[in-house]
Amino acid sequence: MAESKISKCSKLMAGQGLTIAFAESATAGWLCSEFALTEESGTVLKGGITCYDADLKISLLGVQQRLIDEYTPESMEVTGEMARQLSKLIPSDIQVAVTGLTTPGGSETPEKPVGTMFVYALIQGRPASFRKVFKGSCEEVIHQTIEATAEMLTDELMANRANANI
Numbered sequence: 464m465a466e467s468k469i470s471k472c473s474k475l476m477a478g479q480g481l482t483i484a485f486a487e488s489a490t491a492g493w494l495c496s497e498f499a500l501t502e503e504s505g506t507v508l509k510g511g512i513t514c515y516d517a518d519l520k521i522s523l524l525g526v527q528q529r530l531i532d533e534y535t536p537e538s539m540e541v542t543g544e545m546a547r548q549l550s551k552l553i554p555s556d557i558q559v560a561v562t563g564l565t566t567p568g569g570s571e572t573p574e575k576p577v578g579t580m581f582v583y584a585l586i587q588g589r590p591a592s593f594r595k596v597f598k599g600s601c602e603e604v605i606h607q608t609i610e611a612t613a614e615m616l617t618d619e620l621m622a623n624r625a626n627a628n629i
Contacts, residue, residue, distance in 0.1 A: 467613075468610050468613035468617065469497045469498060469501060469609070469613045470501050470502075471613070471617055472498075472613045472617045473498060473501035473502070473503040473504070473507055474501075474502075474503060475617060475620040476503065476507040476556075476557070476616075476620065476626075477506050477507050477623070479580045479620060479623070479624065480505070480545070481507065481508075481556040481557055481586075481587070481593075481620075482506075482507055482508070482509045482555040482556050482557065483498065483507055483508060483509060483514070483546070483555055483556070483557040483558075483559065484508075484509040484510055484549055484550075484554075484555040484557070484558055484559070484560050485498075485510075485511035485516075485549075485558075485561070485562070485573055486506045486510060486511070486512050486514060486524060486545040486546065486548070486549040486558070486559070486560040486561075487511060487512070487513055487514070487557050487576065488513075488515055488520070488537070488545075488560075488561060488562045488563070489515075489537070489560040489561055489562055489563035489565050489580060489604075489605070489608070490498070490561045490563075490605050490608055490609065491513050491515055492511055492513040492604075492616040493605055493609060493629070494559065494561060494608075494609050494612060495510070495511030495535065495604035497609055497613075507547070507557040509553050509554070510553050511553075512524065512549065512552065515543070517531055517536035520536060520541065520545060524545055524549065524552070525548045526541055526542075526544045526545060526547040526548060526553070527544070528568050529623075530578050530582070532543055535562075535570035535575075536562060536569070536570065537562045537563055537564050537569050537570050537575070537581065537582065538562065538570075538596055539580070539581045539592060540584065541562060541581075542560045542561065542562045542581040542583040542592070543560070543583040543592065544561035545562070545583070546558045546559065546560035546583045546584060546585050546590075547585065550585065556586070556587050557585065557586050557587070557616070558584065558585045559582065559583075559584045559612065559616070560582070560583050560584075561580065561581065561582050561608065561612070562580075562581045563578075563579055563580030563581055563595050563604070564576070564577045564578065564580075564610065565578075565580075565601040565604045565605055566601050567575070576596060577604075578596050578598055578599070578604050579594065579595075579596045580594070580596075580597060580604065580607075580611075581593075581594050582596055582608065582612050582615065584615070584616060584619070585591060586616070586620070586622075586623070589614070589619075591615055591619045593615055594612060595607075596610075603613065
């Protein structure tokens with residue numbers, strides 16, 4: 464059986480002595496849970512905060528209301544701020560934040576349809592992010608987001624390792 468993207472990412476983090484924390488909205492803690500299921504979870508995973516409701520992004524994480532009003536709760540601007548604020552609450556080497564639209568009823572528009580997901584990571588202070596539109600059910604969109612996040616983190620960690628060896 465092929466190694467999962469989450470498992471590969473977790474092994475890379477453990478090999479580099481890195482820890483990770485999550486601030487999740489649309490994925491509602493599922494991303495953090497996937498890392499908890501890896502063999503390296505005890506060394507890499509610090510924890511996570513689920514802030515599905517926009518009010519929790521403000522009260523728990525400290526995202527400014529003006530950012531939410533200007534860009535919507537599901538935006539790269541808010542997602543980036545969630546990652547930055549997370550570092551103050553859960554010390555870790557990597558902070559990952561996720562927002563998006565897995566079902567109708569949020570801030571969807573023709574330019575930002577249901578299935579649009581935002582991921583922003585700080586990897587030892589260096590930003591990495593993506594905005595992707597996934598197709599499928601709520602569960603399928605979340606699963607695709609988790610896979611894409613693990614892939615992005617793995618690519619960044621591999622690049623960091625390659626740069627360290629130069």
